[in-house]
Amino acid sequence: MENVIELQHVTKSFKGFQVKDLSISVKKGFVTGFIGGNGAGKSTTIKLIMNLLKQDSGSISVFGLTHDTDERAIKERIGFVYDENIFYENLTLKDMKKIIRPAYKKWNDAMFHKYVDQFELPLGKKIKTFSKGMKMKASLAIALSHQAELIIMDEPTSGLDPVFRRELLNILHELMQDGDKTIFFSTHITTDLDRIADYIIFVNNGEHVFTKEFYKIQEDYAIVKGPLDLLDADTEREFVAVQKSNIGFEALTAYKDRVADLFGEAVVLEKPTLEDIMYYTEKGRCLNV
Amino acid sequence: MFNLIWKDLFIQKKLILLYLAIIGLYFWLGTPLFWLAFITSISFIMNAFYYDEKDNINILLNSLPYTRKQIVTSKYIGAIIFTALFIGVIAGGSFIINGMESPFSWKGVLQTFGLVMAWISLIFPFFYKFKQQYLVIGGIIFFVIAMLSFKAVIHLLKERFGEVVQWFIGLSDLQLYSSASLVILLLYGGSWLLSMRIYERKVF
Numbered sequence: 001m002e003n004v005i006e007l008q009h010v011t012k013s014f015k016g017f018q019v020k021d022l023s024i025s026v027k028k029g030f031v032t033g034f035i036g037g038n039g040a041g042k043s044t045t046i047k048l049i050m051n052l053l054k055q056d057s058g059s060i061s062v063f064g065l066t067h068d069t070d071e072r073a074i075k076e077r078i079g080f081v082y083d084e085n086i087f088y089e090n091l092t093l094k095d096m097k098k099i100i101r102p103a104y105k106k107w108n109d110a111m112f113h114k115y116v117d118q119f120e121l122p123l124g125k126k127i128k129t130f131s132k133g134m135k136m137k138a139s140l141a142i143a144l145s146h147q148a149e150l151i152i153m154d155e156p157t158s159g160l161d162p163v164f165r166r167e168l169l170n171i172l173h174e175l176m177q178d179g180d181k182t183i184f185f186s187t188h189i190t191t192d193l194d195r196i197a198d199y200i201i202f203v204n205n206g207e208h209v210f211t212k213e214f215y216k217i218q219e220d221y222a223i224v225k226g227p228l229d230l231l232d233a234d235t236e237r238e239f240v241a242v243q244k245s246n247i248g249f250e251a252l253t254a255y256k257d258r259v260a261d262l263f264g265e266a267v268v269l270e271k272p273t274l275e276d277i278m279y280y281t282e283k284g285r286c287l288n289v
Numbered sequence: 290m291f292n293l294i295w296k297d298l299f300i301q302k303k304l305i306l307l308y309l310a311i312i313g314l315y316f317w318l319g320t321p322l323f324w325l326a327f328i329t330s331i332s333f334i335m336n337a338f339y340y341d342e343k344d345n346i347n348i349l350l351n352s353l354p355y356t357r358k359q360i361v362t363s364k365y366i367g368a369i370i371f372t373a374l375f376i377g378v379i380a381g382g383s384f385i386i387n388g389m390e391s392p393f394s395w396k397g398v399l400q401t402f403g404l405v406m407a408w409i410s411l412i413f414p415f416f417y418k419f420k421q422q423y424l425v426i427g428g429i430i431f432f433v434i435a436m437l438s439f440k441a442v443i444h445l446l447k448e449r450f451g452e453v454v455q456w457f458i459g460l461s462d463l464q465l466y467s468s469a470s471l472v473i474l475l476l477y478g479g480s481w482l483l484s485m486r487i488y489e490r491k492v493f
Contacts, residue, residue, distance in 0.1 A: 050352050052493040075354040086349040088300055088340060099299060102292040103353040 002028040004150050004182045005049055010058035012044060019044055019206045022058070026184045026201075031176060033197035033214075034186040035274060037282055041206040042186040043083075046154045049184075050080060062150070076105060079143030081185075083155040085135050089128040093121055093138050104146040115141035118171075132159035140168070144175070151175070153185035157192050169195045190274035200274065204281050218271050222256040225249070226267035238262065240277075241284035252280035293355065293363035294370060297337035308333065312379060316386060323397035326379050327404040330372040334409065338364070338416060348493045361488045364413065365481045372405045399466055406473050410480035417487040 005026035012019040019041045026032045036042050047053040048060060051067040051074075060066065062074045087096050093116070101107045116123060119137040130138065136156055143151055151172075157165045173196050175181055187193065193200060193214070200217060202209040212220070224239070227248045236242055238259050239251040252272060253259045260269060308329055315325045341347060350360050380393035460468070 047493065052348060052351055054490070054492070071356050072354040075352065078352075080352045082348065082352075084345060084348075086345045086352075088344050088346065090340075091300065095299070099292075099296050100349075100353065102295075103355065 004028045004063060005184060006059075006061045007045070007048070008059045010045075010048060010055045010060060012048060012053060012055050014044075017041075017044075017206065019048075022203070022206070022208050024201050024203075024208055024211060026182060027199060028182050029180045030198040031172065031183040031196045032185075032199040032201060033190075033193040034184060034201050034203070035188065035190060035193070035278060036186075036203040036209075037188065037278060039205075040203045042203065043154055044206075045203065046152060046186060049152065050075075050078070076146075077149045079146065079148030079151045081136060081139040081143050081151075081153040081156050083136075083158060085127070087127045087135070087138065090126055092124050092126055093130075094123040096127065096138070097123075097142070100142055106147040108145055108147060112141060112145035115144055133161065133164055136160060137164070140171075144171075149181060151181065151183045151185070153183075155186055155188070157187055157189050165189075165192065166195075172196055188278075190278070193274060202277070202281070204278075205285060209281055217274070217277070220254055220256055221272045221277055222253055222259065223270040223272045223276055224251045224253055224259055224263070224267050225270065226263060230263060230266055235262070239280075239284075241280040243280075243283070252276060252284075290355075290359050290363050290366070293350070293360060294367040297334075297363075297367050298371070300340055301333065301336060304336070308375075309378075312382060316382065321397070322379055322383055322393045323400040323404075326372070326376045326393075326397075326401040327408075329379070330368075330375045330401070330405050331408055333371050333375065334364075334368050334405075335412075337367075342416075342420075345493075347491075351493060357489050357491075358485050361417070361485045362481070365409070365477070365484070368405065368409050369402070372402060376401055396462070396466070399470065403469060403473050406477045410473070410476040414480055414483045414487060417484045417491065 003025040005024075007022055007024050010019060010022045017039065022041070022045065024045075034042055034045070044053065048055055049062060051071060063077060065074050067074060087093075088099075091099075097112060101109070119134075119141060121134060121138055121141065127135065127138070136159065140153075140156070143153075157168060160168065169192060172183055176183065176196075183196075197214050199211060200214055201211045225248060228244060231242065231244075231249055238255060239253050242249050242251040256269065259267070311332075312325065312329060315328075341350075347360075351357065376393065376398055383393060
């Protein structure tokens with residue numbers, strides 16, 4: 001299967017934060033959700049992919065091309081949405097369109113106006129009067145109006161009301177219907193992903209934890225609940241992290257089948273949410289440090 | 290690239306009347322035309338730069354299909370185009386008001402270009418290197434030091450470089466202007482290359 005984005009052994013250090021030996025890939029024609037807590041390295045990774053940051057080492061390719069030689073060709077084919085405002089505050093959306101349109105070879109004005117109508121965006125009002133959600137919608141309208149093959153979004157759903165969040169997911173879903181578009185977006189609202197994500201890439205503290213097909217996560221991971229006397233040094237190794245209380249323990253395992261064999265009827269296995277996985281992984285990391 | 294230059298004009302469309310009003314005011318005050326063209330061109334160019342910095346526009350531009358070289362180059366070429374525009378407007382305005390009495394001479398045109406290009410050569414690399422808020426502080430400190438040391442510098446120049454100054458004064462206009470043009474062009478080119486290097490390494 002073709003990879004649209006490929007990072008290999010990418011390292012980037014800042015003061016007090018590091019992306020360490022990150023190797024991830026995003027498959028063409030699918031929706032990939034990019035999850036991790038605050039400060040996990042999601043925005044950094046997206047900026048690296050967009051060439052807003054340069055990696056210290058490792059390689060990054062988009063559409064099989066690198067920014068060193070084909071920066072313009074790559075960006076021609078990407079639609080982007082960031083979680084900060086990147087428009088002139090004192091201009092209107094109509095003006096912003098006039099500035100952005102000539103940058104793209106394949107700009108489609110009819111498409112832009114279709115989305116502006118659908119998102120109920122005022123063309124003639126200054127960007128600074130827009131709410132966070134409206135700014136996101138404006139970014140999205142522009143991202144979808146130049147026939148981009150890859151849509152990259154950094155936290156697009158944060159700051160949106162639940163109604164529009166669902167609407168956005170529907171739009172993305174629709175977008176995926178017509179052919180070989182690829183969507184890559186970061187989020188910490190993991191319920192968004194239940195609806196549309198085919199793949200999940202999970203990073204924690206600048207490190208890649210896993211890339212899995214969405215349905216596979218539920219096959220591998222499980223929340224395990226049982227009495228405390230089952231726990232000892234050996235059995236605890238089966239878990240990402242364990243939470244103990246007076247009445248028993250609750251833990252996350254990445255080896256559901258093995259745990260089921262090991263404990264049998266003595267424990268209860270439940271389907272984990274992505275949030276459970278994020279929570280226990282972070283907890284496990286803190287314990288192991 | 291032309292899009293980026295046009296953008297700097299477009300984002301200031303509402304200020305164009307203000308620029309014209311300033312030009313009118315300075316006409317009335319009798320400011321020399323080359324100086325007026327210099328001040329208005331620099332204000333225009335710096336203001337475009339400021340708007341880009343203020344609103345994270347560098348993130349936008351770098352996400353659009355432009356290279357960093359193009360983004361920097363557009364500022365350097367744009368500066369020359371905008372200066373030419375202001376010279377045109379001021380020369381035109383002056384002609385309408387004064388006729389041929391005090392025209393914009395070729396010397397004035399060269400002086401304006403020289404001043405604008407020298408100023409930009411010095412200031413743009415700093416603007417690309419540092420964040421705006423540091424620049425304001427840096428600018429104030431620089432200004433204070435420059436004011437305080439002005440006399441000392443002149444004194445030093447006279448004492449140590451008397452011969453050089455004499456040589457300069459001895460040059461004909463043509464020699465002076467052509468050598469100054471050459472120096473400024475080299476400075477501008479060097480500054481452009483330096484700014485591109487700085488901007489290529491910048492992170493957003």
